[in-house]
Amino acid sequence: MEFFRKENEEPSPEFVLSKDDITGDDDGLMKVKMSCGHATDPGVLSGWCRSLLDQGHLKFHCPANVDGNKCGEEWSYQEVRRNASLSETEQRNFEEKLAMFAAKFYHNFKECPNCKSFVERRDLKNLRVVCILCHSLKGETFEFCWQCLKPWKGTGAPSERCDNEGCKNQSLEVLANCKLKDLPGSEIKSCPSIRACPTCGRLIEHMEKCKYVNCPQCHVEFCFACLETARNCQASKSGAWFKFCAKSLAPRQAEIPVWSQK
Ligand SMILES: [Zn+2]
Ligand SMILES: [Zn+2]
Ligand SMILES: [Zn+2]
Ligand SMILES: [Zn+2]
Ligand SMILES: [Zn+2]
Known part of the structure; x- marks a missing residue:
């Protein structure tokens, strides 16, 4: 089932010959094109987004100058991760910060x-x-x-x-009463169809092909079956997108996880 790997579903970055719309530099090198149409150097992009994070922003936006104003178009974290070619360490760093801010805020x-x-x-x-x-x-x-x-x-x-x-706590009611489902094409049966994100507590319904789900609120990918982060679940048993986890299937959640900074 290797071909179902999520990484393959992500489009690859599109490079264009253009000036850098963030710095204004025109060095004749290829730039990565963003969803808003502006282009920049991957290193410039990661620097800009890191500075936004350091200032406590939860969302990324385009700072390119358009007739004296900022473009301001929002970029998803997934887009930034792909186009800035973040290293594994940088990704981890970005994700930890995003998760911490989102969880604290919500x-x-x-x-x-x-x-x-x-x-x-x-x-x-x-x-x-x-x-x-x-x-x-x-x-x-x-x-x-x-x-x-x-x-x-x-x-x-x-x-x-x-x-x-x-x-009463609406979220707990939903968790207590949600349907159980067999994850499609998977060994995992009778799994609660709705989970509270183990990092930030946001309720998420399982719609994916595999057991790993990306939380739209804190951006931490977690396993719907064992409720570990996708990283931990994969580390204890790799290549198991459609198979049992190393840990057993987590029962219905009876409380909403509260962010704890480890
Ligand atoms: Zn833009
Ligand atoms: Zn008031
Ligand atoms: Zn009340
Ligand atoms: Zn979350
Ligand atoms: Zn798992």
């Missing part, structure tokens, strides 16, 4: 149902959250429940229990 922030601004929750066990912006913008105290996003009802602060009717 775990600790939610949109306030009243003023729609992002509110940070410092205490991950506390469901009762006060929106600071509601207070400073409207002068009113607005508290809501982190889980059901309804105005807060209940006692105690901090509180792990909300008194709103039907308040």
